Amino acid sequence: MKRTVALVGSIMMVAALAPAAEPVDVASYDIQVRLTPETHRLRGTEVIRWTNTASVATDELWWHLYLNAFASNRTTFMRELGGARRKLRGGKVENPHWGWTRIAKLTLDDGTDLLAGLAFERPDDGNPDDFTVARVKLPRAIPPGGAIILHVGFEAQLPRVIARTGWAGDFYLMGQWFPKLGVFEDAGVRGRKTAGWNCHQFHASSEFYADFASWDVTVEVPEGWVVGATGVQTADEKGAEGTSRLRRVSFHADHVHDFAWTTAPGTLMTVVEAEFDPGRDVPKRWLDQATKLLERSAAELELPPVHLRLLIPTSQAGLAERMLRSARFGMAWYGLWYGLYPYPQLTIVSPPVTATEAGGMEYPTFITTGASRWMLWPPSSWMPLIEMVTIHEFGHQYFYGLIATNEFEQAWMDEGFNSFAEASCSTAVMRDHLAPDLKAYDPWLGDRMSSLGRRLPVKVDRFAWAYRSRGDYSYASYPRTAVLLKTLQGLAGPGPFARAMRTYAERWRFRHPGPKDFFATFSEATGKDWSWFFRQAFESDTTVDFxxxxxxxxxxxxxxxxxxxxxxxxxxxxxxxxxxxxxxxxxxxxxxxxxxxxxxxxxxxxxxxxxxxxxxxxxxxxxxxxxxxxxxxxxxxxxxxxxxxxxxxxxxxxxxxxxxxxxxxxxxxxxxxxxxxWAAESHRADNYWSRKDDTGAVTRRIWWLKELFQATGLMTLPWS
Ligand SMILES: [Zn+2]
Incomplete structure (x- = not known):
């Protein structure tokens, strides 16, 4: 017994002493881009500096050209979307509203042309009609530690808004809009055997993966339009070209792995500037709970202030305070449990109702939330749905943003971990009556109900496009992983669980962990071997029922x-x-x-x-x-x-x-x-036996009704 305690103690010590990872920006992107609203086109240039941080040389570069997913009805994305009803969260792409990205120029710093050697690759499915990944051969290999400077000219046709990108009327959301490098992973990263490029095609059920970089981006939009983007604004100029008057806005960001932006006429969207003030916005009870369970002082858990910028349709301005309040809840909760938010600003976009497809999405320091029209009606109007979406998307600043897992290969490591944290945060908001205008609501019920009526059990750890159905992808990646983590929390105990998750969040901040990295960190930090749990929970298709x-x-x-x-x-x-x-x-x-x-x-x-x-x-x-x-x-x-x-x-x-x-x-x-x-248990009605059939038993028999009711509300939400 004593020996165990000593061993656990020494492991905890090692974990506590291991320094949080320092950010390494593998690339820098200097982008100039102009939007032409009449044609929904972007024309831009990039100067990219890329460093080979792996331990072997590479003589090629792999690129994501994500917008080509919308280039035809035969792309992998569109095929996976399936059938005649090509819809994703209500949006659809139809001729002539296709979207694409084309590289017009690609040279080295010395002017050497690389474009002639560009070839399209289909590493995932061999689909010859997919043009979302390209490979460029280099004239000479880049050694470990070596760097390369590239000059890129590109043009992009934005689709009508689909999969969080494109236009709806005069509203624009630019996500995955520029030619972007894949990740050259070293051996050992996420458990891979040999170094190599990780650059997947764009799939209907997948998000993204990229290296950390620094960004300087200047966008040109018509004068009078508002702009929101990743990072912080560094310049705002007026200009003219020919007869059109332009607004030129510059942004800078460090240590983030993507860059998104939005623009719309100032008559359509309002910009609200606000603050996260930790002295005011961190609930005392949350701080007390965190200091106790994490065994850290209040000073160690101190959070910095953050500037909040909200872009919201003028017609929805009445919801602004709820969205800002939700972002503050998220900042307090995630900051206390998973470490401080290290950026000076968060930009929040609430797309107009015509652009629901752009809602509920995360980019580094830039999120989209959204109010669906269903939220105005019961039962949705009684629930903290705006709060949950906003907290969820903010939470991705941690699970995706800082802890930069591969969303193609392990969607559950960002969506599921974040769903767990989001439900925990929403539960605390309701428990502590921090949103007194909202009715009682248990965010966990919806997650738990999702396991009802499933025809086959699902193995969680799969590539995002390798599930039997998109329903299975969603189930495994979001609620299933969330309730499995809640189960783990119950089994490990709240203190050990909180400290192990904190260790994971700190150790893998600014890095790319895979499942084994999480499993090992968790077992090490708790001083217990949890492989029996992880194997059953994530690596096999188990169901929980006692x-x-x-x-x-x-x-x-x-x-x-x-x-x-x-x-x-x-x-x-x-x-x-x-x-x-x-x-x-x-x-x-x-x-x-x-x-x-x-x-x-x-x-x-x-x-x-x-x-x-x-x-x-x-x-x-x-x-x-x-x-x-x-x-x-x-x-x-x-x-x-x-x-x-x-x-x-x-x-x-x-x-x-x-x-x-x-x-x-x-x-x-x-x-x-x-x-x-066992929060992951799908069928709890048989967990009780009573000699006298009590009234509680009746409630238990119709427990699913309550959950169905709440899930109805959840289905009206845009989620990513
Ligand atoms: Zn998400």
Missing amino acids: GVMHVAQHREKAYQGFRWEDGRWKESEPAGKGDAGAATAGEKDGGPAPAAAPAATPTVAPEEKKNGGAEEPWEVTVQLGRPGSFRGPVEVELVWDGGKTERRTWDAQDRWTIWRMESPERLDRVIVDPDGI
């Missing part, structure tokens, strides 16, 4: 018939004569006892059985089962008639077990997982 299969109890009958005693056969007295302990039919519960199985140790010593003696004890048989494939352990609570309550642990390695007990009292209730530790 239950009470059967309970039987009856009084031991008095001895009847013959027995060998004192060297001769004796016959007991017939029942009814002085046999106070005989069972009567009315006292018998349940059916006949099932076949013999490994018995638990009786908790109550059997009383001496004598004819005509004291009342015979109850023989109690509890049969527990595991319909789900996920193995335990799981806690079981036994409540006896007199009110005595005891807890036991069933390891739940086998499919079932039978506990036989003798007791002077009858069992009143059996509850499997009484604390609700």
